[in-house]
Amino acid sequence: GAVVSQHPSWVICKSGTSVKIECRSLDFQATTMFWYRQFPKQSLMLMATSNEGSKATYEQGVEKDKFLINHASLTLSTLTVTSAHPEDSSFYICSAGDRGAHEQYFGPGTRLTVT
């Protein structure tokens, strides 16, 4: 149980284009999902908290217009990187919390490379 999937697992895009990453909780309902980015050999940095049916809460320094988050259902959250630039290249990981539980379950990550 408690499986979280991400799609795609990796993507290469050209500078200036937009990329959408999906995060799904497969066997539980996630009222809250979290989006992290991880640079090589670094820790995970929380970008935003995504609540089903409401606007996402962004961490300080994260541009909400650049990283669009939508959490339209209890099993799906999406992160869209708009007008991507090479410095947006990173490993993006989502996590989801089961309703009422404290644990977060992490997706396998999406590696984004912007050329």
Place this chain on the structure above:
Amino acid sequence: GEDVEQSLFLSVREGDSSVINCTYTDSSSTYLYWYKQEPGAGLQLLTYIFSNMDMKQDQRLTVLLNKKDKHLSLRIADTQTGDSAIYFCAESIRSSASKIIFGSGTRLSIRP
């Protein structure tokens, strides 16, 4: 503020015990976690401890919590080559529902 610190590297001989240490600053932490990340993969929750506990054991894993010193450790008994990974210490912050703060990660390498 919220800060979690770990040493960056640890090398142990196969079969020995590994001890990974972590310190945190937020005294209101509710849960403390250990996650494992293998190369190119997401995070796997290994174990967690509630802040009112001192110790938790789960097979080869032992977690010790010293709340007074804000020190958390993970001991892996009989370390195997499959244990090579990055281990992240993390804390949940009581003031923010389910928000988790991660340490920098400790890279564990196993010597034959």
